[in-house]
Structures are given as C-alpha cells and as structure tokens.
Amino acid sequence: MSAAFAIDIFFKLLAALPVTLEVWSLSVVIGAFLAMGLTWMRVSGSFVLSTIARAYVFVFRGSPLLIQLFIIYYGLASFAFVRQSFAWPLLRNAFACATLSLALCTAAYSSEIFRGALAGVPPGQIEAARACGMSGFKLFRRIIFPIALRQALPAYSSEVISMTKSSALVSLVTLWDLTSVALKIRNDTFVTYTPLLIAGAMYFALNALVARAFAFVEYRLSGHLRPRAT
C-alpha cells in the first residue's frame, strides 16, 4: 500500500467530513434547545409537564439510538398519515431524519445534565437575589443561569463529544458521512486499516478541538474557582 493511496483515501474522507459536521452540529444545537425545554418542564412544578418530560427521558435514554433512528427513518414512512402530513418532505429526507433522531436522543441526556446543574445552584445565592428584589426571568438570567452553566459544562462537553461518535450511526440510513465513506472504501478495496484508521483519526482530531473549546469556555467562566492572581 503506497503513500499515494493513503493520501487519496484521506482526501476522500475529508470530503465526507462536512456531512458528519453538519449532522453533528445541527443535532447538538437543536438537542440543546429541546433539552432546555425538557428541563424547564421538569422544574416547572406542574405534575403533567414534569411527567411528560420524565417519560421522554425514560424512553429516549433507555432505548438504543440505532433503533430510534430506524424507527424515524424507516418506521414512520409506513404510516399513511405520516406520508400525507406536512412533515413528510422532512421525514423522507435521510439527512433530516438523522439529525432529528440524534437531536431527540441528545436532548434526553442533556436535559438530565441541565437539571442536575440547576439543582446544584446554591439556594442561598438565589435567596440573596430575591432579597434584593430580583425575580422571574431576570433572576434566571443574571444569577441562576451563569452558575448552572458553569456546573453543566464538564458533563455537557462529554455529551457533545459522544455525539460526534453517535453521528457515525447515520451511515446506516444512506448518508455519506465519514464512517460510511470509510466503510465503502474498505468494501471496494479490501483494505481495512487505512480508511478506518484515518476516519478514526479525524473523529479524534474533531473531538480534541471540541474538548479544547469547552476547556477554554470553562476556564473563562471559572475565574472564581482559581486562586487569585497577584
């Protein structure tokens, strides 16, 4: 196997990287918004909303992502009302289904992370804000959210990183992402190591960047945890 062959594979895989990046980043963003909604439902104090959110987390965290993905992409299409609904143009599209499926799944995990972070905000600091006349959204935006965000980051960065790897599953619903292109090269050339190693290295490089980005944000947000610069 020549270096030229490896370079050729590298560029073929590089061309597939945007699909992986798109599915991953879109699903992370959509999932984060869904997760915030779920978290809000959990802490809303309403029994109905909180039960719905708990059931959601129970289902999406408790079943394999691959099965969720197949049900959304292959399963929903078998219902006539789905094919006639306004959402059909979206649900017949592999990219949309893959993104939706990943987003629904990460929302379940993320909402648990956010809920834990909210619960970790010291009640005394919330009380101090109330005592000076803050309430409602202002209290959330100025006090609760910044403290919770800092607490959520370590766990949430793991979730975002694990999502790059979960995105490999979309290769099974006809998307030409990094993994599916690597598998195709393996099928076509009978060379296993080179495409899979290069694809693995690309995931690794992506995650190294993501981890650095989170570490940077964490550093910026945690001045209060560092010893004082003199």
Added chain:
Amino acid sequence: MTGEVSAISVVNLRKRFGNHEVLKGVSLEAHEGDVISILGSSGSGKSTFLRCINLLETPDDGVVTVAGETIVMRRTATGKAIAADHRQVDRIRSQLGMVFQSFNLWSHMTILENLIEGPIHVQKRPRAECVEEARALLEKVGIGDKAAAYPSQLSGGQQQRAAIARALAMRPKVMLFDEPTSALDPELVGEVLRVMRGLAEEGRTMLIVTHEMAFARDVSSRVMFLHQGVVDVIGPPEELFGDCRSERFKKFVSGATHARAGQPSL
C-alpha cells in the same frame, strides 16, 4: 436618635411549618434609627420572624408594613396566604438590605460586581454612579482592595463585610441581619460586629437576629426576646440586662454568656 417615623411595623405575625407553629402572633414596631436585636434560643422563631418581613418566608397571618407600605396578601383556594402582587414584593425587598448567616455572595461575580448587581439591574441606576458608590462602601467596610476578588478568595469575615456592603449598595431603608456572625470563626466575629456597630452609630435602622449578647446589650436601642414563637420580653437593653422581670431571659443570658465565654466581645 430614635425618630417617630415607623420604618417597619409587624402586627400579629403567624407562621406554621406543617404541624409546628413557629410564630404565634408576634408584633414589632421599629422606628427610624432603631437598632433592635432579636434574641432567642434555637427554634424560638427569630430567624423565621426576620425572613417573614421581606417575605423570604410567607407569613400565614399578620400584617407587615415597610416604610408606610403594607404588603398586600391574599388567600388561595386552599386558604394558603400568598403575596398578592409580586412587583410590590420585589419593590419592598429592594428597600430592605438582607445579610445572611452564610453570606450568600454570588460566587460567579467579583465583589464589585456583587455590589453593583442590584443597583444596576433592579434599581436601574447608572453604572458609573453604582461603581463609585460600591467602591466607597467597600472602603467603608475595610475591604477596598478586594473589589476585583471573587467571594471564594476572601475569608469568612471579609465575605460577610462584602455582603453587608452589597446590602448597603441598595440604599436600603432598613437592614435585616440574620445571625450574621454565627458562621464565622471566633477571631473573625469582631471585624463584622465593628462594621455593624458603625452602621448603628450612623443612625441606620437595623433588625438583628443574633447570639452576640454583648453586642445586643451595647449597641441595640431595644432587645426583643422570643420564646417558642411569642415575644417573651421586649425593652431597652439596660432594662433587660439589668434587672429583668423575665426569669426565662435571665436564664437564657447566663446560659448564652457561659457558652460563649472566652470569645472576644466588642
């Protein structure tokens, strides 16, 4: 020193937690310039009483009036009392400076940011003015060099003085202190009490829940002693600490003084 203008008036305050009635009808009239120490053994309801004044606890019954404005309460369908108007509660709270036992400074903000948070975001005052006033307050409580530090980088005594400055930054009509020295190491108690004594001497209206007998005796204009949710005795400190008609208070003072012997008093 004590004026005749009512700063806080509490009439017949009642509060129950489950089956336990913590406050069984407590009344108090604080005039401008009053420094009132609230004493009592643990479980006597003194902290709950203070927290009912700014509605951190919702009283079940009774009338609270702050600077002439009575907090409007209503009852839910189940008979539970709640504040009728949240904006009124926020407004009244912003006029009461609260100092907590555990400081409760906002950990993600520097000390200066802690001080200007309420004035800027609740009272909508111009930032430059708030910063200038905050720096002066930090100087006043003796931690002018800590403006850029985070709460976790300060000692307990410094944190509590910052918390007092934060409460003062709201230009409150009345200061409420909820056991401000109880979480401090003994050698740090003095620096906080000194700041509080300074405020009292300026003529600030203060309600102080405390275990510091010497401080209550020397600084208060009146002392209120709560026992099992009712006012056992209230009066000027020289009267109470002199020859008190309440045997219970005498016993409480001797017990507390004994338990706290060896600590620096002011």
